[in-house]
Amino acid sequence: MENTHEYVEKLHENQKKADKNRKKGSESSSFKLPNKQHSTNK
Structure with a gap:
């Protein structure tokens, strides 16, 4: 594991x-959250 530092x-x-x-x-999270809810409710 020589690449651990990298x-x-x-x-x-x-x-x-x-x-x-x-x-x-954080400003547009209010727009993203409803989209996620709709996609999971399908």
Whole structure:
């Protein structure tokens, strides 16, 4: 497992991106949630 350090770095980068996406999506989450509910109710 020599690539463990690289894997951890990628994980941290992905977490940062996910946090940014969450902050951007928080405004439109009200639109996304009803869509998910409708798709599961079919």
